[in-house]
Every structure is written in C-alpha cells, then in structure tokens.
Amino acid sequence: MANIVIVGDGAIGLLYSHFLSTGNQLTIVTRRGCRQNKYYYQQNQQQHRITAKVLTTQQLPELAHQPIDMVIFAVKAYQVSDAFKQLKPYFSAQCSIVLSHNGLSNLAPLQRQLQSQQALFFLTTRLAGFKITPTTVTHTGNGESVLGSCNAVAAARYQDVMQQLQGLPNISFSEHITLLRWQKLLVNIAINPLTALHNVKNGALTAPQFSGKIVNVLNEACHVANLLGVNVQLADALANAYQVMSDTKDNYSSMHQDIAHSRMTEIDAMCGYICQQGQQLGISTPHNQSLVDAIRHKKSAI
Incomplete structure (x- = not known):
C-alpha cells in the first residue's frame, strides 16, 4: 500500500x-x-x-x-x-x-x-x-x-x-511524454480560450464561425513546435481538437470555469507559452497573442 x-x-x-x-x-x-x-x-x-x-x-x-x-x-x-x-x-x-x-x-x-x-x-x-x-x-x-x-x-x-x-x-x-504534452497543449489552445471568451460549451466550437481562429492559432503553435524539434502536424492537431470538442461537447472547459468564477487562468501556460517560445525563436505569433490579450482583458474586466 x-x-x-x-x-x-x-x-x-x-x-x-x-x-x-x-x-x-x-x-x-x-x-x-x-x-x-x-x-x-x-x-x-x-x-x-x-x-x-x-x-x-x-x-x-x-x-x-x-x-x-x-x-x-x-x-x-x-x-x-x-x-x-x-x-x-x-x-x-x-x-x-x-x-x-x-x-x-x-x-x-x-x-x-x-x-x-x-x-x-x-x-x-x-x-x-x-x-x-x-x-x-x-x-x-x-x-x-x-x-x-x-x-x-x-x-x-x-x-x-x-x-x-x-x-x-x-x-x-x-517514452514520448514531450510529444504527448504538446499534443494536449494544441487541444487546449484550440478549446479553452475560445470557450472562455464566448461563454460556450466545448461542442459549440465545431460551428464554422470559430474555424478560422482555431486553424490560425494551431498553425502558429505547430510551427513553433516543429522548430523546437517536436513533430506535430496541423492536420493531426485539428483532428484531435475537433474530436475532443465532440467527445466533451456538453462540458465547460477549465478556462471557461476559471473566468466564470473570477479565478486566474492558465492562458500563460497555453497560448502564452507559444508566444514565449516564438519570441525566443524570433518568429511572430499574433493569433496566440490575441487570445492571451483577450483573456487577460476579460479577466481584468470581471
């Protein structure tokens, strides 16, 4: 025991x-x-x-x-x-x-x-x-x-x-926990910020109005991951994210709940991490940065 x-x-x-x-x-x-x-x-x-x-x-x-x-x-x-x-x-x-x-x-x-x-x-x-x-x-x-x-x-x-x-x-x-952590991160950045910003359950993100934002943030994140030597592909990241949206369609994300209860969020460990690594690599990550800014503004405005 x-x-x-x-x-x-x-x-x-x-x-x-x-x-x-x-x-x-x-x-x-x-x-x-x-x-x-x-x-x-x-x-x-x-x-x-x-x-x-x-x-x-x-x-x-x-x-x-x-x-x-x-x-x-x-x-x-x-x-x-x-x-x-x-x-x-x-x-x-x-x-x-x-x-x-x-x-x-x-x-x-x-x-x-x-x-x-x-x-x-x-x-x-x-x-x-x-x-x-x-x-x-x-x-x-x-x-x-x-x-x-x-x-x-x-x-x-x-x-x-x-x-x-x-x-x-x-x-x-x-033995590939780094890859798995990145794969989960990609799902998180596709779901958590948008559900928090739009006050919706995970399944709502399958609507066409969100697709452009999801593609853009994941494309930036995959580019950063590849430059860091982590082999992730945009098509796989999108498929995983939409599968989780479907599997958890009636759930609220953790970031949604943090915002709803006026708690600090994990945005810095999600989109913020992509922005931080992008800065160190010398590449721009404007779509992830926009989500970081929007979540921080929404949190401060509560």
Missing part, C-alpha cells in the same frame, strides 16, 4: 483521489479552510465518499508522521512552483513526484530541487469531471491517462509507479 498525497481538490484531483483511494493510503491537500469529506458521483449512480484524509495547507506538518511515496500535483500550472515548495519538506528520499496540469512550462527549476533518488513524472489525462459542489465531483467523461518520465530516476522506476497508479482507468506509460 503506497502513501499517496494528491495536491489539489479540483475536478481532476478528486477524480484521481476516487480511483486511487482503493489499495492506497490517500491524503488530499486543499487550500480551503476546512477538512470536509470529498465525494465522487457518476450519473445514475449513488454518490460515494472518497476514502482519503483531507488536510489544509496549514496542516501539512501532519504529513511528517509517515514518509510520502508519491505526490501528485493536480493544480494549475501557475500553482505548481508554490505547491512544490510547500510539500518538498515532506518528500521521502525516494519520493515520486507527478505533475498533472494543462499547458506547458519549464521543468528545469523543479528538477534542480530534487534529491538524487527522487523521480519526476508527468501525467496527462482525458478524464473529465465537473465540481457540482465545493466537495463533490461528477465524472463527466472517460479517456486514457498517460504517464511519462521527466528524469533518469523516473525512467528507471516507472514500472513501480505504474503499479501504484493502476487504479486509474486506461493508464499507460509512454
């Missing part, structure tokens, strides 16, 4: 917690001010209490009582650095650190803080959920979850970690 800590009680964090609570000792870390029970619900089924200890960030010293085998950071990209600093004192010497968020970011600052036997992984997922209350997630979509190693220790130890994560539906391991 592994001692697993999941940082973040958003929809994905609670879905992970539900599936991993069987066969593991689980702790959920929340920034909220109370240690309420968490619940999982699937349509036409009974609501289940997630078997996990709940700690607020002020109660983290309780983690010192038992070494942590794995920490899964299921928080926004911009929250990872601070969350990592808070949890780092409680990592065991051979702890596995798993990142799971939208967008792309530089992993080097985290890698430099790890001890020699601490493994760093990235977990992408197509599980979908929606929090119907602050403590309850409803499971709205299935899909594969893919784990990839981000340092040499992780590459050598991935089979043990896969065993610990076997409770996740459709879990697999890939």
